[in-house]
Amino acid sequence: MTIFEMYERRPKNFIKISIVLSIILLLILWSISGIEYKGIASKGSEVAYGIVYGITHPDTNLLFTTSTDGVPYLILQTIAIAILGTIFGAILAVPVSFLSSKNIVNKYVAFIFSSLVLMIRTIPSLVWALVWIRVTGPGPFCGVVTQSICSIGMISKMFVTAIEDLDTGILESLDASGCNTFEKIRYGVIPQLSASFVSTTIYRFDINLKDATTLGIVGAGGIGAALVQSISSRRWTMVGSFLSALILLVLIIEYFSTKLRNKLARG
């Protein structure tokens, strides 16, 4: 059989492709119908120009002061919120994830706790922040509490996957060699889980750092609050310095977190 004969007999899925394409086209048309384009706002071009101007001319005074409304302190605050939120979230997630793993507890208990996790994940972090703000009052404290709760959702989802993959053969052999429950956990469970737990926690730290800026919008402290305030009061040089510091921070943290996680994955 020549190449051309083979080529003629290649699978032809013209109909399938055209159906998929027309569905996508219909979806596009349907979704466009809901988007109302009201033109550029009367001061829109001014805003766009201001952003570009601000990023190219950041307010250097703000970048290097040590006062509590300067960039370095706000960055420190954002990092602090993310660190505490992640650590508390990870600590809280450990019991929750053991209680929602089907190979540890019976399936009814697992169902109850995994629904709890699903509930935590569904409520947007912004709403959590607005609820907690009633308890703690505005400020970085609210950010910490919100992030601790929001982190439970994703961290325990990843933890559960790790726990359900546990190799129980090791536990049986430890049993056979006469270990008690504590020793079984220390030598059979922790070494299997620690790497993936730490890796998940670092990954979540990455996310929390970005989220901490979002939470700032509702008054939960950090650099986000200052950034949004300066956007709405249209002080573009301030916007420039906050935004460039934020981008730099996220890039640096992302670089180190990827590096650390690669190291953990390779052992």
Place this chain on the structure above:
Amino acid sequence: MDKLFNKFFKPEVITLESGNSVERPRSKKILILSILFIVVYISLKVTGFNLTIIIKRSNQLTVILSQIFNPNFGYFKNVVRPLVDTVKMSLLGSIIGCLLSIPFSILASSNINKNKPILLFVRFVLSIIRSIPTLIIASVAALIFNLGTFAGTIAISIFTFGIVSKMLFESIETLDMGPFEALESFGCNKFQAFWGSCVPQVLPTYFSHCLYCFEMNIRAASILGYVGAGGLGVLINERIGWRDYNGLGMVLLSLFVLVLLIDQLSSYLRSKLG
């Protein structure tokens, strides 16, 4: 790093029976734990964390949460329109972002694009786009394009563009380049070779990235309204402002059902693709 560590914490020297001695490095646990302790202590001071406030005022939380879990079902008729708007916003934004990401991710994959400076530049721009929070993009877009769903669509497109481009160029880089070289040796030009060898390999992964991103966008789009970019967020903001937590509960319940449905649909489609 290891050398520095061993300089400060001298390895334990163990003399073997044969008279030789071996060095056993000290455990790093103590160092890591003490650094962690200091970091947590500083963070506690900076954020003003105070456990007693939580314990004392936690009844405030139960008041709000119990109202949220007792949704006002009559409010549903007001939720439908913003809910549909949210879906439309995230759908259109996802499609635009996913289409835009194709050329840029090809430029950012090192096995296709051999021009180092352009490669690094494209990757740098992509990581900057990814590092700006969506809500900030949305609030700027709302200032430029008026309040409404258009600003939200722009924000979601930019967000999707950043994420899908990264996922796509990572999967392009893991492709088997054998077929590509084979087609080139047959006399195809670069585009024909890419179309014939890489596209069929990467297309299912690309679609599954797009679906994954669409799932995320539904959640993201629901809060964009908080800065005036249309959709459910407007309603969430309004209900909280009015302290109508039963209404808020209904909004969140509808969002929950929507997210659940879309997650199911998308995981079904992805299992078909995989």
